[in-house]
Amino acid sequence: MSSGTRRRALWGAALLLATLGAWQLASAGWIHAKALVAQKLIAAAWTQARDGGVSRRPWPGADTRPIARLTVPRRGVELFVLAGASGRSLAFGPGHVSGTARPGSWGNVVLVAHRDTHFSFLRDLTLDEEILLESGPAAPARYRVREITIVDKGEARIMDAADAAQLTLITCYPFDAIQPGTPLRYVVIAERVA
């Protein structure tokens, strides 16, 4: 009987821990799943917006819309950029920081995304690599990586308007940090070439 109680206690603890573990894993998976699935949904909305000129919400109730397509041909990266860089929209895709130049326009276009999902590829980018940004029916704007740097989150001036046409991609650094909340940002600055 005592052995039964013991067994039950052990099974209970195992079950509890298993539930906890499953929940944590599911949360982590959910972050990645959202990041993946949302991009698929957004792809459809984007194609429609580009061809039809009407920008549509990717799913009902979404508080953001796709405004550009970011590709790195050499690395097989294809991402749909959302308007705004709030925590909510960043879960679904790279966000365009409002107030910076709009994709396709002159000036400094600033995009941010999570280091562990959409922008994890930034760590591999090297100088002079080509990045394409498509924002309408016209041919995509071509950029070439000019500078890679790491700054403190307070250095908001990297998001300032620039005189030249440039693309600034930002994500958190270090890439493999376990705990969220780092004050460092990994910044890739690319210059428009065509």
Add this chain to the structure above:
Amino acid sequence: MDRKGWNGSAEQVGDFLELACRAFMGGVAAALLFALAALTLTITSAQAAPVTLNDPKTGMLLLRTATPGQYEPAPKVETDVAIQVSGLIARTRVTQVFHNPGGDFVEGIYVFPLPEKAAVDRLQMQIGDRRIEGQIQEKEEARKAYEKAKAEGRKAALVEQQRPNLFTNSVAHIGPNDMVRISIEYQQTLAPENGEYRLRFPLAVAPRYVPASAAPPTEGVPDDGKAAEAALVEHPAYDCGGAVNPVDIVVAIDAGVPLARIESSYHETWIEKQSNGRAMVSFIREQEEADRDFELVWSVAPGQGPQAALFTESVSGAEYALLMVNPPQPSASEKALLERFPRETILIVDTSGSMAGVSMEQAKAAVFMALETFKAADRFNIIEFNSIMRPLFAEALPASPENLQQAKAWVKALRATGGTEMAPALTFALNGRETPGYLRQVIFMTDGGVSNEEELFKLIAARLGQSRLFTVGIGSAPNSHFMTKAAQFGRGTFTYIGDVREVQEKMSTLFAKIEAPVLKDVAIRWADGAPVETFPPRVPDLYLGEPIVVSAAVTRTASRTIVVSGLRGNQPWSVALTPSSDSEASGVGALWARAKIATLMDALRTGGEPGEIRGQVVKVAIEHHLVSAYTSLVAVDVTPTGPAGGTRSALVKASLPRGMAVGEIPQTDTAATLQLLAGLLALGAAAIFAVAAHTRSRA
């Protein structure tokens, strides 16, 4: 039985504890394993990323060499700043002495912030006794001339504008134990606010060095300035061990009228007041590495400050004017009258999803602040918008205690969710149904997450009527371009609140200021009624203590008198200014050109044709010898002093002053990795428990 049972249960507890311990140890082992894995990953990534950390803290900054682990001292920079203030114009000369203590020829690149409206018009390079004047050229040509000189082993200096307030100074070929002195000059206008003049110099230019090319040259990094800059990263091992890059500032003020008060806000200085409005200010000791600006504040004796001033300068046949008007401060009785002017305030609050969290808290705090300031005679309304627009009342109602109570409860219940549809809220607020006899002010609080900016500007311009629009930027990185522009179209001002602790201070300043405009509907014309083309082109309403400062070209010969008019209370008010021989002041032309370039660049951001604007900017900039987005100053030495070919570059980077940039870069990491780890640990522990339970049951 009792004993036995007790014993049994004790044994049971012991067993359980033992098992729990084992499970815990298992968990710890798993955790260690994962941590080890994570650590290995982090280390490999640190090696892969173009950053190297932590070198010996010698107090001197080092330059990386081709051999890993070997460093060389980077060039030193001494900075001397001399500022001459005469009346409204300040001319600054920044002299930097680049000294290379190393054994190689290097290139120094110095990045420095300047005041937003600084007109950089002079570059001088001094090598030994020779002085070489910088020439203004189109940016690409200047860059080519510099690169050519560098390739031929000649000394050269190049000043380029990176952003309107950020410049780089590159100096090629600083030889071993060599010294090169570079002077840059710029000027700016000083607009007295509340009778106070404020002069700032971004002292954070005290440079930090960063190691040059992190990738070894063997990888074939092309030797041009851009590639060098690209490979540069910050050097974190900077320990203050002596004056590495000292800065000294001297300011000479000639106010023209007696000075009342003069003080330096953040630094210890010697201040020597002389008669007739002159003063000399200098640092008590040399400064280095600071994250705060140098700021000097002075005011002239009460009643002595100019109420209106016109300065002119002739530059190659054309005449330019700088105009400053300080509308007369209302007398006590007028003030009382103005304050009795009831206000109708419409508060618009962004409750879209992007405002969730701290931003929403700030917005609410700001609304509560506003509600506190309403007097019984005032009227108000509140509108929230996300995907839809929802007003508190159908129209503005008196600020009675009941209405205010209702408003507070309504605001408390606001939740941030959904999209950002600003147009309906603005349309509702700017409905042209102003209550007569009321001063109508719309206060618009948002993080500015919109994409249809142009459309909204048009809407504001078309529907503004007698209302005034004030924007309040909320959150960590609000769209300050949108909000500054929206306020311009709304003839109001933009206030930025970056921190919830600032709400109280910033909002009370805003409310105190907008209590009553001193001068409305400002127009600037020639005496014959033709409008004057001024830069900046629009003059907003003026509130207590604000002056008008604009530049204009004097194109007329007949009527050279400029008339500034407006509504003071409800009375028309005007002042006429005619240039005379004693209004000549040097630098007025450059300031006009700088203001014109700013206006042209603004047009670029609101949909102007880049090619056309570029042409216009280049023309103005070359004529006035100004550094701009498309023109640079370049100075090249005639005789080669170093070996031809590549040299290494050191980027001498300025830290940005605290509080200069708005907001911070968004957070972009998730808890996914942490959760993954926690989840795996918990599952591991669960498995251990399960195995234990299983073994028990068989035993």
